[in-house]
Amino acid sequence: MCYHSALMMAVDRIEELREEALSAVASVGSTSDLESVRVRYLGWNNCSAELTEIKKGIRDLSPEERREVGGAANKATKEIETALAERREESVAVAEREKRLSSEAVDVTLPGVPYPKGSLHPSLRVIDEVVDFFVGLGYRVAEGPEVETDYYNFTALNIPPGHPARGMQDTFFLDEGLVLRTHTSPVQIRTMLSQEPPVYVVCPGRTYRRDSDPTHTPMFNQIEGLAVDKGLTLGHLKGTLAAMARHVFGEDVSLRLRPSYFQFTEPSVEMDVSCFVCGGSDPNCKVCRGAGWIEMGGAGMVDPAVLEEVDYDPEEYTGFAFGFGPDRMAMVKYGVPDLRLFFEGDLRFLQQF
Numbered sequence: 001m002c003y004h005s006a007l008m009m010a011v012d013r014i015e016e017l018r019e020e021a022l023s024a025v026a027s028v029g030s031t032s033d034l035e036s037v038r039v040r041y042l043g044w045n046n047c048s049a050e051l052t053e054i055k056k057g058i059r060d061l062s063p064e065e066r067r068e069v070g071g072a073a074n075k076a077t078k079e080i081e082t083a084l085a086e087r088r089e090e091s092v093a094v095a096e097r098e099k100r101l102s103s104e105a106v107d108v109t110l111p112g113v114p115y116p117k118g119s120l121h122p123s124l125r126v127i128d129e130v131v132d133f134f135v136g137l138g139y140r141v142a143e144g145p146e147v148e149t150d151y152y153n154f155t156a157l158n159i160p161p162g163h164p165a166r167g168m169q170d171t172f173f174l175d176e177g178l179v180l181r182t183h184t185s186p187v188q189i190r191t192m193l194s195q196e197p198p199v200y201v202v203c204p205g206r207t208y209r210r211d212s213d214p215t216h217t218p219m220f221n222q223i224e225g226l227a228v229d230k231g232l233t234l235g236h237l238k239g240t241l242a243a244m245a246r247h248v249f250g251e252d253v254s255l256r257l258r259p260s261y262f263q264f265t266e267p268s269v270e271m272d273v274s275c276f277v278c279g280g281s282d283p284n285c286k287v288c289r290g291a292g293w294i295e296m297g298g299a300g301m302v303d304p305a306v307l308e309e310v311d312y313d314p315e316e317y318t319g320f321a322f323g324f325g326p327d328r329m330a331m332v333k334y335g336v337p338d339l340r341l342f343f344e345g346d347l348r349f350l351q352q353f
């Protein structure tokens with residue numbers, strides 16, 4: 001074999017080894033395989049590889065041959081090392097990604113976290129039903145402040161200072177001239193002062209009286225209604241309230257008006273709804289206690305003195321007003337024996353509705 005071809009053989013062999021090593025690096029499937037490829041082609045400690053042997057033999061060559069074979073061998077070694085390093089990095093990246101994917105995996109088949117669901121307060125349910133009913137008739141919703149002046153809560157409603165009717169209301173007095181409103185009737189006055197007739201409003205809101213027993217709480221809700229127009233009569237009042245009662249308690253109930261007294265209505269009535277449970281036939285009925293009727297609130301034709309107070313002409317306009325307690329209505333409707341339960345905020349009670 002001539003010298004020249006021996007040189008060529010070494011260079012060819014280096015090229016072969018380089019290609020072999022690179023394709024081995026490209027096809028390994030694990031980091032440990034990568035390590036054995038490295039040992040096979042680049043050697044490790046005492047474990048020699050063919051490429052290392054070729055390099056060792058370089059010192060026996062002539063300077064020109066040395067440059068050629070050495071250059072080829074170094075270049076092959078570098079390329080293999082680079083390929084190995086790249087694969088190693090790649091496999092680390094792959095491993096990292098896999099680790100992240102498995103640790104961050106979301107099991108979409110797990111049941112969701114249940115969120116506690118809110119529910120409407122029983123009083124609010126009744127308020128909504130009543131307000132819906134009146135809005136359906138074309139009434140507007142009006143509101144007023146819970147801290148009210150003595151004037152709106154009493155005087156303008158025909159209850160002058162010093163009048164005994166003031167004493168009946170168990171009022172919470174605040175600073176001079178201010179009270180916690182004892183009823184929603186002051187909203188009647190505020191509404192009439194702010195507009196010309198005709199008036200059709202319904203006014204739900206919180207009211208306050210110094211009272212606490214199974215059917216009274218210091219804070220309670222009222223719904224006021226006011227209609228002022230030409231030619232309104234007690235018949236309109238009764239028809240309107242009877243329809244409202246049927247809407248809230250069912251088609252079978254009827255309405256009864258009993259004579260009563262309020263300073264701001266004349267005539268005044270107390271309204272009762274026939275018992276929607278027994279209809280008056282069960283003397284042991286838990287809802288009406290055998291009475292056959294359930295008290296709902298007060299009502300009447302707006303007193304001319306009140307119309308005059310707000311500058312409406314009582315010769316031209318008449319009106320009716322009513323006020324009832326949605327809390328009491330809810331007690332009856334849902335069979336709750338103690339009104340105080342409504343305002344204690346006990347979820348075990350409230351979640352039942």
Ligand code: PHE
Pocket residue numbers: 182183184185224262265297298299300321322323324
């Ligand atoms: N405001 C009265 C009360 O709280 C109820 C009522 C309202 C009566 C409107 C007549 C007209 O007792």
